[in-house]
Every structure is written in C-alpha cells, then in structure tokens.
Amino acid sequence: xxxxxxxxxxxxTLWDYLTTVxxxxxxxxxxxxxxxxxxxxGIEAMLIRIQLAQPDNDFVSAGMFNQIITxxxxxxxxxxxxxxxLGFMNAVMPLQIGARDVAFPFLNSLxxxxxxxxxxxxxxxxxxxGAPDAGWTSYASLSLASPGHGIDFYALGLFISGFGTLIGGxxxxxxxxxxxAPGMTxxxxxxxTWTTFVASALILFAFPPLTVGIVFMIVDRMFGGNFFDxxxxxxxxxxxxxxxxxxxxxxxxxxxxxxxxFSEIFPTFARKRLFGYSAMVFATVLxxxxxxxxxxxxxxxxxxxxxxxxxxxxxxxxxxxxTGVKIFNWLLTMWGGSIVFTTPMLYAVGFIPSFVAGGVTGxxxxxxxxxxxxxxxxxxxAHFHYVIxxxxxxxxxxxxxxYWPLMFNTMLNExxxxxxxxxxFIGFHLTFFIQHFLGLLGMPRRVFTYVADQGWDSYNMxxxxxxxxxxxxxxxxxxxxxxxxxxxxxxxxxPWGDGRTLEWALPQPVPFYNFxxxxxxxxxxxxxxxxxxxxxxxxxxxxxxxxxxxxxNSFVPVVISFGLFVASFGALYNGEKSWAVPVIILGLGxxxxxxxxxxxxxxxxxxxxxxxxxxxxxxxx
Amino acid sequence: MDLNTxxxxxxxxxxxxxxxxEGKNKFVGFWLFLGGETVTFASLFATYLALKNKGPSxxxxxxxxxxxxxxxxIMTMLLLTxxxxxxxxxxxxxxxxxxxxxxxxxxxxxxGAAFLGxxxxxxxxxVHLGFTFNQSAFSSAFFILVGTHGAHVLVGLGWIILxxxxxxxxxxxxxxxxxxxxxxxxxxxxxxxxxxxFTVVYLMGVMG
Numbered sequence: 002x003x004x005x006x007x008x009x010x011x012x013x014t015l016w017d018y019l020t021t022v023x024x025x026x027x028x029x030x031x032x033x034x035x036x037x038x039x040x041x042x043g044i045e046a047m048l049i050r051i052q053l054a055q056p057d058n059d060f061v062s063a064g065m066f067n068q069i070i071t072x073x074x075x076x077x078x079x080x081x082x083x084x085x086x087l088g089f090m091n092a093v094m095p096l097q098i099g100a101r102d103v104a105f106p107f108l109n110s111l112x113x114x115x116x117x118x119x120x121x122x123x124x125x126x127x128x129x130x131g132a133p134d135a136g137w138t139s140y141a142s143l144s145l146a147s148p149g150h151g152i153d154f155y156a157l158g159l160f161i162s163g164f165g166t167l168i169g170g171x172x173x174x175x176x177x178x179x180x181x182a183p184g185m186t187x188x189x190x191x192x193x194t195w196t197t198f199v200a201s202a203l204i205l206f207a208f209p210p211l212t213v214g215i216v217f218m219i220v221d222r223m224f225g226g227n228f229f230d231x232x233x234x235x236x237x238x239x240x241x242x243x244x245x246x247x248x249x250x251x252x253x254x255x256x257x258x259x260x261x262x263f264s265e266i267f268p269t270f271a272r273k274r275l276f277g278y279s280a281m282v283f284a285t286v287l288x289x290x291x292x293x294x295x296x297x298x299x300x301x302x303x304x305x306x307x308x309x310x311x312x313x314x315x316x317x318x319x320x321x322x323x324t325g326v327k328i329f330n331w332l333l334t335m336w337g338g339s340i341v342f343t344t345p346m347l348y349a350v351g352f353i354p355s356f357v358a359g360g361v362t363g364x365x366x367x368x369x370x371x372x373x374x375x376x377x378x379x380x381x382x383a384h385f386h387y388v389i390x391x392x393x394x395x396x397x398x399x400x401x402x403x404y405w406p407l408m409f410n411t412m413l414n415e416x417x418x419x420x421x422x423x424x425x426f427i428g429f430h431l432t433f434f435i436q437h438f439l440g441l442l443g444m445p446r447r448v449f450t451y452v453a454d455q456g457w458d459s460y461n462m463x464x465x466x467x468x469x470x471x472x473x474x475x476x477x478x479x480x481x482x483x484x485x486x487x488x489x490x491x492x493x494x495x496p497w498g499d500g501r502t503l504e505w506a507l508p509q510p511v512p513f514y515n516f517x518x519x520x521x522x523x524x525x526x527x528x529x530x531x532x533x534x535x536x537x538x539x540x541x542x543x544x545x546x547x548x549x550x551x552x553x554n555s556f557v558p559v560v561i562s563f564g565l566f567v568a569s570f571g572a573l574y575n576g577e578k579s580w581a582v583p584v585i586i587l588g589l590g591x592x593x594x595x596x597x598x599x600x601x602x603x604x605x606x607x608x609x610x611x612x613x614x615x616x617x618x619x620x621x622x
Numbered sequence: 623m624d625l626n627t628x629x630x631x632x633x634x635x636x637x638x639x640x641x642x643x644e645g646k647n648k649f650v651g652f653w654l655f656l657g658g659e660t661v662t663f664a665s666l667f668a669t670y671l672a673l674k675n676k677g678p679s680x681x682x683x684x685x686x687x688x689x690x691x692x693x694x695x696i697m698t699m700l701l702l703t704x705x706x707x708x709x710x711x712x713x714x715x716x717x718x719x720x721x722x723x724x725x726x727x728x729x730x731x732x733x734g735a736a737f738l739g740x741x742x743x744x745x746x747x748x749v750h751l752g753f754t755f756n757q758s759a760f761s762s763a764f765f766i767l768v769g770t771h772g773a774h775v776l777v778g779l780g781w782i783i784l785x786x787x788x789x790x791x792x793x794x795x796x797x798x799x800x801x802x803x804x805x806x807x808x809x810x811x812x813x814x815x816x817x818x819x820f821t822v823v824y825l826m827g828v829m830g
Contacts, residue, residue: 104647167658175651179643205658213665220766225756227677228669234676234759239669246665600781601788603797 020554022106023513024091027113028408031088032401034117038080040475041124045073047472050432054465056453066449067134068151072127074137075155078251079162080120082393086258087112087169089400090197092408094173096504096511097191099182099520104175106552107604112168114562119162122569126154136447138248141229141240145221150573156218157569161562163208163215170204173197182503183543184522188282191502191526192275195282196261199289200254206293207250214243223575238303245296253292256388257285259396260327263349266403267331268526269499270346271338277330278525284323284330291320301372310369317367324360328353343497344418348399351426352392359387362437377447380440386433398425398478406496410510411489417481421474428470435460435467494539501526506539514549517614518542549609557599564592627795634718635796639803642796652804656811663815666770667822670763674827677758685827688753694824697740698816701775704733705813708806715802720793723802727786730809734779741772764823771819774812781805 009017018026048069052060061069095103103109126132133155135144144152177198181190190198217240220226227233229240268275275281297305297313331353340346362384366372375381398421405413439460444451451457495505503520506528521543524530531539568588574581635641640649675684711726745765748754755765782805789798 104651171651171654171658174654175647178650179646205654206661209658209662210665213662213669216766217669220755220762226762226766227756227759228673228762230759233678234673234681235762236672236676236759239672243665243669597784600784605797 017554019559020110020556022102022110022552022554024095024103024106024109025408025511025513027109028088028090028092030113030117031084031091032408034113034120035081035084035088038076038120038124039082039085040479042073042076042081043472043475045069045076047468049073050465050468052449053451053461055462056451056458058450061449063449064131064134067136067447068132070447071133071136071139071151071155072124075123075133075159077389078137078255079159080116080123082255082389082397083166084116084120085397086200086255086393087116087166089193089262089397089404090169090173090200090258093404093504094194094197095176095180096407096507096515097194097502098177098180098185099503099516099522100176100180101515101519101549102552103172104180105172107555107558107599108168108172110555111558111561112165112172114558115165115168115565116162117165118562118566119158119160119165122161122566123154123158126151126158129154138244139218139240140244141218141221141237144218145229145237152218153222153573156215156222157572160212160215160219161565161569163212164565165562166204167208167212170201170208173201174205177201182516182520182522184527188279189522189525189527192264192278192281192285193258193261195285196257196264199285200257203250203254203257203289203292207247207254210243211247214240214247217243219572223572238300241300241303242296245299246293248299249296250289250292252388253288255393256396257288259393259400260285262396262400262403263331263352264327265502266345266349266399267334268501269403269497270341270343270349271335272341272499273334273338274501274526274529275330276333276336277326280326281330284326287323288320291316291323295320298367298369298372301369302376314367314369318364321360321364328357341499343402344413344415344422345399345403347419347422348395348402351422352395352399355387355391355395355426355429358434359384359391362387375440377445378440379436379444379446382446383433383436383440386429386436390429390433395426398422401478403497405485406492406509407504407511409485410491411485412492412496413485414481417477417484421478421481423474424470424477425474428467428472428474431467431470432464433467435463439464495528501529503527503540506531514551514609517549518546519544546611546614548611549614550606551609552606553604555599555604557595560595561592561599564588564590564595567591629718629794631718634716634794636716638716638718638794638796638799640800642800645796645800648800648804652807656807659811663767663770663818666763666767667818670767670823673759673763675760677760681758681760683751683753683758683760685823688748688751689824689827691824691828693740693744694820697737697744698820700733700737700740701813701816704730704737705810707733708809712803712806715794715799718794723794724786724790727782727802731779731782731786734775734782734809738772738775738779741768741775745769745772768819768823771812771815774808774815778805778809778812781808 018030021027048061049066052058052066091103091109095101129150131149131151133139133144133147133151135147135152139152139155144155177190177194217226217228221228221230221235227235229235229237231237264275264281294316295313297309298317301310301313331349342350362380366375366381366384402413402418405411439457442456442460444457451461492509494507494509496509497505500506503522506520507515519542520527520540523541528539531541565588568585571581571584571586571588575585638645640646677683707726707729711723711730714722714726753761755761785798785801785805
C-alpha cells in the first residue's frame with residue numbers, strides 16, 4: 002500500500018469511489034453531488050427570476066412555476082446546502098481531531114449513497130410526469146390535493162435521503178465523542194468540529210419528526226391513510242408541526258457549520274487566536290438548544306392563540322443573543338489582527354453585515370403581531386435568503402476556497418476567486434435587498450406573475466438583474482475550478498501559511514491513513530503552538546510508528562441504497578400499476594438481503610504495516 | 623482485534639461490549655440512535671393523541687369499544703418477560719458462558735414471537751370488525767403507532783436470530799460481543815416503548 006498517487010484507469014477510479022469508505026473521498030463525492038445540485042437549483046432560481054422580471058409574463062406557466070419554486074427550495078436545502086456541508090465535515094473534522102477515519106466508515110458511505118439515490122429519485126420527477134408543486138414546505142392541505150406524482154417523488158426522495166443524513170449525523174457524533182487524539186479535550190476542539198458536533202446532534206433529533214411526517218404523507222397519498230384528511234378525522238396542522246419541528250432546527254443544521262467555517266477563517270487570516278473561544282462554544286450549544294424551542298414561529302398565523310404565539314415569539318428573540326455573541330467575537334477576532342484579505346477572508350467579512358441583516362429581519366418577524374403583516378410576503382423571501390445565502394452559501398463558498406487545497410492539494414486562483422466574490426456579493430444584495438420592500442409593498446410570495454403598475458415592476462426587474470450577477474459569479478467559479486484542475490499545480494503543507502489547527506499540519510496530499518502517528522494535542526490551535534515553538538514536523542506524537550488498522554472498501558452501501566430506490570418506484574405507482582407491489586417487495590428485498598449479507602460477513606479490515614509506513618516516502622514530511 | 627484469542631471466564635473483560643474501539647463506537651452510536659428512535663416514537667405518540675377517536679362523522683369505533691385489556695395484558699407480560707430473559711442472556715455473555723447466553727436468547731425470541739403472534743391476531747381482529755387502516759384518522763394513527771412498534775419487534779427478532787445462527791459454532795469473542803449487547807439494548811428499547819403504548823393507547827383508551 003502506498004499513499005503516493007498512482008495512475009489508475011477510469012474504471013478503477015470509478016470503482017474506487019463507488020466502494021470507498023475513506024472520509025476524504027466521501028467528502029469529494031458529497032462535494033461533486035452537492036455542487037451539481039447547487040447548479041441545478043441555481044438554474045431553477047434563474048427561471049424564477051426570468052419569469053418575475055416583468056409583470057404579466059408568460060415565460061413559464063403557473064403550474065410549471067409552482068414546480069420550479071418547489072424544486073428550487075427542496076434542492077437547495079436538502080440536495081445542495083446539506084450535502085456540501087456534510088462534505089466539508091467529512092473532509093475536515095476527522096483531521097481536526099486527529100482521527101484516522103470516522104467512527105463508522107461503512108455507514109459514512111451508506112449515508113452518502115442514500116442521499117445520492119434520494120436526490121436522484123426526487124429529480125427524476127422532472128422526466129416522469131411533473132415535479133412536486135406544493136412548495137418546499139409541502140403543506141398537507143396543498144400537497145394532498147396535488148394531482149400527478151410530484152408530491153410522491155418529494156416524499157419518497159426525502160424519506161430516503163433523510164435516512165442518509167441521519168446516519169451521517171450519528172457517525173459524526175460518535176467520531177467526535179470517541180476518536181479525538183490524546184490531549185484533544187472538548188474545550189480544545191476547533192470551532193468547526195464543535196459546530197459539526199452540535200449540528201449533528203440537531204440532525205439526530207430533528208430528522209425523525211420529518212421522517213414521521215413524510216411517512217404520514219406517503220401513506221396518505223399512496224396507501225389510503227387519513228392523517229391529514231379532515232373529512233376522515235385527520236388534521237392538516239399535524240404536518241405543519243412535524244415539518245417545522247424538523248424545519249427550524251434544520252436552519253441551524255445549515256448555519257452552524259457555516260459559522261464553524263467562518264470561525265476557522267477569521268483567526269487564520271487575522272493571524273490572531275479566535276476571540277472568546279469558550280463563549281463561542283457555549284453560544285453554539287445554546288443556539289442548538291434554543292433551535293428546538295421555536296418551531297411554531299413559522300405558524301403564528303395558523304391560529305394557535307396569543308399565549309402560544311407569545312411564548313414562541315420570546316423564545317425566538319432569545320436566539321438573537323447567542324448569535325450576537327458570535328458576531329461580536331468575530332469582529333473582535335479581527336480587531337487588532339494583521340488581516341490578509343484572501344478570498345475566504347473576503348467571504349467571511351462580507352458574511353457579517355449580510356447575516357446581521359437577515360438576523361434583524363428575523364427578530365422583526367419574531368414579533369407575532371408584525372408577522373401577521375409580513376407573513377407570506379416577499380419580506381419573508383428576502384429574510385430567509387439573507388440568512389441562507391448571506392450565511393450558509395457565503396460560508397460554503399468561503400469553505401470551498403479555504404479547504405480546496407486540503408481536499409485536492411491545489412489552490413483555486415485567488416484573482417478569479419475575488420471576482421467570484423464581488424459578483425456574487427453584489428448580485429446577492431441586489432437581488433434580495435429590494436425584496437424586503439416588495440414585501441412591504443404587498444407582493445405575496447409564490448405568485449407566478451403579477452399585474453403591472455402596482456409599484457412592483459422596476460423592483461422586480463432590479464431583483465432579476467441581481468440574479469444575473471450571482472449567476473455570473475458562479476460561472477467564474479466553475480471556470481476557476483476547471484482551470485485549477487487542468488493546471489494541477491500542487492501545493493505543499495499549510496498552503497495558506499497561517500494554518501492553526503491540526504488539519505494543516507498534515508503532509509500534502511493527506512495520506513489515506515491520515516496520521517502516521519497519532520498526534521498529541523497540546524492546546525487550542527495546536528499546529529500554531531507547534532509552529533511557534535519551531536517544530537518543523539508540526540506535530541508532537543502520542544505514539545511510536547506502528548501498524549495502522551484500516552477498514553475494507555465495500556460495494557454494499559450502494560446496493561442497500563439502490564434497493565430503496567427501486568422500492569420507491571413501486572410505492573409511487575401503488576394502486577395504479579399491477580407491478581407496483583412486486584417492485585416494492587423486490588426493492589426492500591435487495592435492501593434487506595444486502596443488510597443481512599453485511600451482518601453475516603465478518604469485516605475486520607486490514608493493517609498497514611509499520612515497515613511499509615517507514616519505507617513509504619509519502620508518509621514523510 | 624484477534625478473533626483467535628481464546629478467552630476464559632477469568633480473562634474475559636468485565637465490559638466485553640466496549641473493550642475495543644469498535645465496540646465503544648457501536649455502544650455510543652447505538653445509544654444515540656435510540657435517542658433518534660425516541661423522537662420518532664414521540665412524534666407518533668403525539669399524532670396518535672391528536673387523532674385519537676377522530677374519524678368521519680358517525681364513526682362507531684372508539685378506544686373504549688375496541689380495546690380489550692386481557693389480551694393486551696398477556697402481550698405486555700410476554701414482552702416484559704422477554705426483556706428480563708434478554709438481561710439473563712447478557713449476564714451470561716459477561717460471564718463468558720456462551721451456551722447459557724444462547725439459551726436465554728432463544729427464550730427471548732420465543733417470547734417475542736408469541737407477542738408478535740398476539741399482535742397479528744389483534745390487528746386481524748380489528749380489521750375483521752371493519753376497523754381497517756383506511757377507515758379513519760384514528761385507525762391510521764393507531765396502526766402506524768402500534769404497527770411501527772410491531773415492525774421493530776420483527777426486526778429485533780430477525781436480528782437476534784441472525785446473531786445466534788451466525789455465531790452458533792464459534793462462540794463469543796470481542797468482535798461479536800458488542801453485537802449481542804446492542805441487540806439486547808434494542809430489545810429493551812422496544813420493551814420500554816411498549817410500556818408507553820400499553821399506558822397511552824390501551825389503559826388511557828379504556829379508562830377514557
């Protein structure tokens with residue numbers, strides 16, 4: 002076994018990625034798939050803005066517009082933002098804590114493939130009779146009445162990919178609890194590891210309610226259940242509760258890892274220790290906790306009564322406190338630092354005012370009486386795009402530039418990176434800032450067109466022009482990525498020059514076993530400490546070189562996930578086609594048989610021997 | 623981890639389920655998984671309570687009319703006892719007594735299968751009365767809540783049987799000890815959920 006890259010044929014590389022259990026390769030799979038869906042969701046966004054650029058437009062029909070907005074939201078949240086974040090967690094977190102892999106490498110692979118097949122299934126709806134069209138929230142009163150199979154694709158696709166996410170969450174939690182290197186106490190963990198930890202805990206407790214809600218949706222639509230049908234005694238509000246008990250923590254599942262990425266970038270490029278580390282940790286945990294207490298603020302207008310509304314309003318406003326703590330800590334990290342404005346740092350600095358704007362409108366909507374005015378207007382659209390794009394997407398783009406050398410051993414072009422930033426940043430504010438005013442002027446969200454001369458025309462046009470800037474930014478980014486891959490200029494260890502945490506102490510490319518010797522962590526920002534003390538190796542070791550135990554690759558995760566993919570087609574056509582039930586049985590049979598195969602076959606992994614490690618030049622610095 | 627190491631009851635570790643890193647990971651991961659399962663059942667219980675006795679106008683089925691406590695009492699006793707026998711199995715696992723462990727697991731499986739048999743009888747009885755899954759919101763919520771638990775029992779049975787068969791010839795080692803332990807943990811969880819179903823669905827249903 003050698004860690005030096007070997008030339009392999011395409012087939013061998015493909016098979017390697019299909020069967021890999023290495024967290025670094027799974028991270029790349031997440032990045033590619035999430036990036037692809039990000040482009041798909043972006044194209045849907047552009048179609049929305051083209052349609053809305055002019056009043057009385059007929060670029061797309063009303064029904065098609067509903068499908069596009071539904072798929073835009075669903076794709077961006079579930080198939081782009083989450084997988085991209087899971088990708089960075091996979092790529093970085095085990096390296097940050099000094100682990101050789103995640104706790105369950107097999108499950109890591111299974112989680113990815115479940116997400117993959119769920120996402121593919123959801124998007125097949127475009128080619129199989131129409132996409133879901135009840136909004137990404139898919140409220141039951143709408144979605145039960147939706148003809149065709151769009152909603153079925155939504156429910157089954159998210160059902161499968163949700164399991165993948167849940168598995169990923171448990172995996173990260175166990176990895177962080179059990180596999181930290183000696184000396185890596187909880188209060189020495191880098192902030193990105195901390196936010197991964199809290200976001201994973203949120204995944205663990207937030208995804209089951211979504212799964213339950215989706216099961217109700219599946220049986221109601223496909224198997225004659227009555228959960229949401231009020232003529233049969235059902236209650237459509239149950240979906241709203243279950244969805245938002247998931248949906249609100251989901252917002253924090255997305256934003257906390259983005260906070261984590263920024264918390265790594267600020268100290269690196271301000272060349273200063275993160276200000277208020279322990280306050281940052283407690284703020285993260287507190288946000289995670291409060292995230293579960295506020296779901297009903299999405300439902301102020303449902304009619305829960307003033308008491309419930311007041312409680313949820315106050316709880317929602319409380320979240321602004323730990324979030325404010327974080328904002329000030331980032332500002333104070335930069336204060337007095339010797340700042341370098343690299344591309345990741347630009348994103349980080351741009352993120353602060355953008356996210357604060359989104360947070361302030363969030364507190365406005367938390368006031369229930371005002372929310373009655375703002376509800377279902379473009380003000381809401383502006384708000385959640387300010388937090389999701391201004392927070393999560395800026396975090397993802399920052400992380401992409403920041404961690405690219407760690408994942409691919411090359412550097413994205415800084416000049417193009419900065420062009421991307423300015424195009425995207427200006428475009429983002431141009432698109433969404435004006436939507437606040439559209440909302441206040443009364444434009445409802447989710448309308449496919451509007452009558453001219455209500456004072457909305459020019460604002461909508463400005464918003465659409467902003468979207469073009471964002472698209473241009475993404476195109477420059479794609480060009481940048483392609484150029485970087487073609488040039489393939491390798492960079493060495495610690496490519497940013499100011500890395501502080503363990504992942505930057507590793508030789509490049511990172512060996513497949515990560516750490517030849519388990520490191521001894523001597524404090525917060527352990528690599529920085531070693532560098533300050535003149536340690537050329539960048540690490541103090543906790544053990545001598547010895548055999549390393551590694552897990553075997555496996556194709557079983559693909560088969561397990563594929564079985565559910567097949568079964569979903571059966572469920573989709575249940576009661577319509579005679580082959581529906583056999584296909585369900587076939588698919589579940591594939592899944593369970595491969596699970597049993599996995600259970601019965603012992604998988605002890607293999608050892609990389611000490612002699613090979615010592616011979617291997619890739620392991621030396 | 624060396625599969626060929628032969629242990630004696632003396633050299634067998636006190637906590638075989640988490641004396642390897644793999645065992646530790648499985649141990650923590652499974653507890654977390656059960657945390658997620660708890661939220662799943664909490665959601666199902668909340669929905670059941672919201673939809674209890676709700677149906678199309680003129681529906682004659684109510685919890686009082688439908689449920690019969692003697693049958694459910696027998697089921698409860700079967701499942702509670704099976705949880706106890708799985709504890710005995712784990713006691714013998716920790717003492718490196720493979721045969722006794724297998725025997726108690728066998729008893730556990732039989733009790734669990736008997737429980738499942740009664741549940742199938744109960745469900746078919748309701749369906750026979752016209753209380754089918756599609757009959758009302760109440761029936762949907764009932765069958766999904768109790769049926770999800772039943773599916774868990776089925777999976778638990780399959781899991782324990784697979785473990786018993788797979789390891790029948792090779793006995794205990796530090797690779798399969800965590801597996802037995804987790805299966806028993808799962809079985810306890812199923813039992814705890816049933817205690818809540820017995821209370822919330824059946825007792826509170828019959829008492830009004």
